[in-house]
Amino acid sequence: MTASPTLLDIDSLLTAEEIEHRDEVRAFVESRITPRIAGWYSDGVFPVEIVPEMAQLGLLGMHIKGYGCAGRSAVDYGLAAMELEAGDSGLRTFVSVQGSLAMSAIAKHGSEEQKQKWLPGMAAGEIIGCFGLTEPGAGSDPANMATTARLEGGEWVLNGSKRWIGLASIAQVAVIWARTDQGVRGFIVPTETPGFTATPIEQKLSMRASVQCDIDLQDVRLPEDAMLPNALGLRGPFECLNEARYGIIWGAMGAARDSYEVALRYASDRSVFDKPLAAFQLTQQKLVEMALKVEKGTLLALHLGRLKDAGRLQPHQISVGKLDNCREAIDVCQSARTLLGGNGITLDYSPFRHANNLESVRTYEGTDEIHLLTIGRALTGIAAFR
Structure with missing residues (x-):
């Protein structure tokens, strides 16, 4: 197993349990990612086949408590992120989009029913999620987002576009942030919903073993309870x-x-x-x-x-x-x-x-x-x- 730099003996600052967990993730990276990453990167392929293995290691939503999630500490999560990115940024990004963004949005801001419906399957790697905040014209300025959601006949109707959305084309569920009469709100959108289209961004020179997409929302209709009830304004997505x-x-x-x-x-x-x-x-x-x-x-x-x-x-x-x-x-x-x-x-x-x-x-x-x-x-x- 590859040794970390030892000038300052950083391992002495970690607990035995933290070291054990880190080494477990490191061994996974060295056996399953490192030997194959050059091919995935060259071919521009995200290896969906290793998602169940990541789930078995408890890496998906690992800092969330309950709902099938590992409930580990922030340091444990950080150590896992470090080992995954030693393999490739794209693989760490998958864990981040799935757990820190999509799952975190539901865990922090969702209803109990929403948590029960989505989080266990996402923790098990059976459901992949994405997080739609960034827009083509508002990357660093989400306060000026153009995507809208209006309540019409007991349904939310979403229209707009998002860009650079990780995992969107392979996801089964998206958390989409949109402007409403109440302010910015988050919505849980099954990606099979009519009007939702995710298109992978091709010809990238970076993050080639990962998936980033454009999302187009054309009259996407959702039930009223698709809205995350506990997120109002930009504080919701910013916490994620x-x-x-x-x-x-x-x-x-x-x-x-x-x-x-x-x-x-x-x-x-x-x-x-x-x-x-x-x-x-x-x-x-x-x-x-x-x-x-x-x-x-x-x-x-x-x-x-x-x-x-x-x-x-x-x-x-x-x-x-x-x-x-x-x-x-x-x-x-x-x-x-x-x-x-x-x-x-x-x-x-x-x-x-x-x-x-x-x-x-x-x-x-x-x-x-x-x-x-x-x-x-x-x-x-x-x-x-x-």
């Missing part, structure tokens, strides 16, 4: 986004750690000018910088996880982690690629793939600019978004 952003803080460090470890092994094994590449001063400088960034980012993730488990994690702190860990992870992956030379641009090695994926991870759930302004508001008390 913060769950997903938290997972990214850990996941980005998984991609960075894997890239660093690949570069370290390559530099140790490859001989240049009659000695190992790792024996050169400039190589060691790159390896040290990578290791420091990985370990500092992991410590930040762990600290935020402990705050979350204590009920003290604040939105601006999530922005600190998402902003900095994504930036640092991309730097690590790109630096690792340079040590691989020309071999680094092939799918035989992971850093370039990770770097490409992280450009998407850095963008979704809030761009750098949005998180910078969120942190700026926390520091100054002034909202400078407009």
Whole structure:
């Protein structure tokens, strides 16, 4: 089993149960994802066949209590996200969309009947969900969403469009956010409902082992009880986004750690000018910088996880982690690629793939600019978004 960087002995900060859970996910990634990810990425395929295995590991909605979910801690969830993204960002994204977005929306804001109807099947991997918030013209500005829902003859009628919606074309249920006379509300939409169309976005240079879609909503009719009763306004979807952003803080460090470890092994094994590449001063400088960034980012993730488990994690702190860990992870992956030379641009090695994926991870759930302004508001008390 691949060893994590050990400069700071981070494992000493984890419990035996946390290490056991992390190693279980790591073993799954190394046996089921790592040997096959290059092919999935090259072919642009999301491997739906491993969804039941993820469910068996308790990875779907793992931080939710009850309804067939594992009910694990925030740190446990973070460790799992880190291991999954060491395999590929697309696989961690699946767990995030399913659990932190779609399932979280129902668990946080749904009625008891809605929870009972959907969550057990989603936890078992029998039902795949998606989360429709982002729109073609309102990625970072959901307050100006154009999708509408109006009550007509005892039914909700939804019209509009969404973009970059993970899993939509393979999902059986969608949580769609729309503007109503009451404000922004969430709706549970079975994807077989007439008027709902999900079209995969093709020719991506990033997140190729994942599914992102355009959604078109044309007079989608739903019963009155399809609305999530406990979400009014943008606070509803934002609470779900913060769950997903938290997972990214850990996941980005998984991609960075894997890239660093690949570069370290390559530099140790490859001989240049009659000695190992790792024996050169400039190589060691790159390896040290990578290791420091990985370990500092992991410590930040762990600290935020402990705050979350204590009920003290604040939105601006999530922005600190998402902003900095994504930036640092991309730097690590790109630096690792340079040590691989020309071999680094092939799918035989992971850093370039990770770097490409992280450009998407850095963008979704809030761009750098949005998180910078969120942190700026926390520091100054002034909202400078407009």
